[in-house]
Amino acid sequence: MRSAPRVRDTPARTVVGLLIIDAENRRARYDCHRLDCPQLREGPVFGAAIPEWATTVAAEHFARYHQGDRP
Numbered sequence: 001m002r003s004a005p006r007v008r009d010t011p012a013r014t015v016v017g018l019l020i021i022d023a024e025n026r027r028a029r030y031d032c033h034r035l036d037c038p039q040l041r042e043g044p045v046f047g048a049a050i051p052e053w054a055t056t057v058a059a060e061h062f063a064r065y066h067q068g069d070r071p
Protein backbone atom coordinates (compact mmCIF):
# COMPACT_ATOMS: atom_id res chain seq x y z
CA MET A 1 0.00 0.00 0.00
CA ARG A 2 1.35 3.37 -0.97
CA SER A 3 1.36 6.00 1.65
CA ALA A 4 -0.36 9.20 0.78
CA PRO A 5 1.82 12.25 0.53
CA ARG A 6 1.83 14.07 3.79
CA VAL A 7 1.01 17.71 4.07
CA ARG A 8 4.00 19.33 5.60
CA ASP A 9 3.31 20.79 8.96
CA THR A 10 4.90 24.14 8.33
CA PRO A 11 3.36 27.11 10.01
CA ALA A 12 2.00 29.64 7.56
CA ARG A 13 2.94 32.53 9.76
CA THR A 14 5.36 33.51 12.42
CA VAL A 15 4.30 32.92 15.98
CA VAL A 16 4.02 36.31 17.55
CA GLY A 17 1.77 35.54 20.45
CA LEU A 18 0.79 32.76 22.77
CA LEU A 19 -2.65 31.80 23.96
CA ILE A 20 -2.51 30.15 27.36
CA ILE A 21 -5.53 28.28 28.60
CA ASP A 22 -5.48 26.81 32.06
CA ALA A 23 -8.21 24.21 31.97
CA GLU A 24 -7.86 23.27 35.61
CA ASN A 25 -8.31 26.74 36.95
CA ARG A 26 -10.55 27.71 34.07
CA ARG A 27 -8.79 30.85 33.05
CA ALA A 28 -7.03 32.03 29.94
CA ARG A 29 -4.76 34.78 28.82
CA TYR A 30 -2.96 35.87 25.68
CA ASP A 31 0.66 36.97 25.69
CA CYS A 32 1.82 39.01 22.73
CA HIS A 33 5.45 38.50 21.75
CA ARG A 34 5.90 41.46 19.47
CA LEU A 35 8.55 43.81 20.72
CA ASP A 36 6.62 46.89 19.72
CA CYS A 37 3.45 45.81 21.47
CA PRO A 38 1.81 48.37 23.77
CA GLN A 39 -0.36 45.71 25.41
CA LEU A 40 1.68 42.59 26.03
CA ARG A 41 -1.04 40.73 27.84
CA GLU A 42 -4.74 40.24 27.20
CA GLY A 43 -6.98 38.82 29.85
CA PRO A 44 -7.21 36.87 31.95
CA VAL A 45 -10.73 35.75 31.32
CA PHE A 46 -12.49 33.10 33.31
CA GLY A 47 -14.85 30.17 33.01
CA ALA A 48 -17.55 30.19 30.40
CA ALA A 49 -16.15 33.23 28.65
CA ILE A 50 -12.98 31.40 27.61
CA PRO A 51 -14.03 29.49 24.45
CA GLU A 52 -15.39 32.48 22.56
CA TRP A 53 -12.66 34.78 23.80
CA ALA A 54 -9.96 32.33 22.76
CA THR A 55 -11.19 32.23 19.18
CA THR A 56 -11.12 35.98 18.75
CA VAL A 57 -8.47 37.38 21.06
CA ALA A 58 -5.55 37.19 18.66
CA ALA A 59 -7.43 38.82 15.80
CA GLU A 60 -8.87 41.48 18.06
CA HIS A 61 -5.51 42.16 19.63
CA PHE A 62 -3.94 42.66 16.24
CA ALA A 63 -6.77 44.81 15.00
CA ARG A 64 -6.43 46.99 18.07
CA TYR A 65 -2.68 47.23 18.54
CA HIS A 66 -1.03 46.11 15.32
CA GLN A 67 -3.14 47.52 12.58
CA GLY A 68 -2.06 46.33 9.20
CA ASP A 69 -0.57 43.14 10.55
CA ARG A 70 -2.20 39.81 11.03
CA PRO A 71 -1.94 37.41 13.94
Ligand SMILES: [Zn+2]
Residues within 6 Å of the ligand: 032, 033, 034, 037, 038, 039, 040, 061, 065, 066
Ligand atom coordinates in the same frame (compact mmCIF):
# COMPACT_ATOMS: atom_id res chain seq x y z
ZN1 LIG B 1 0.62 42.81 20.56
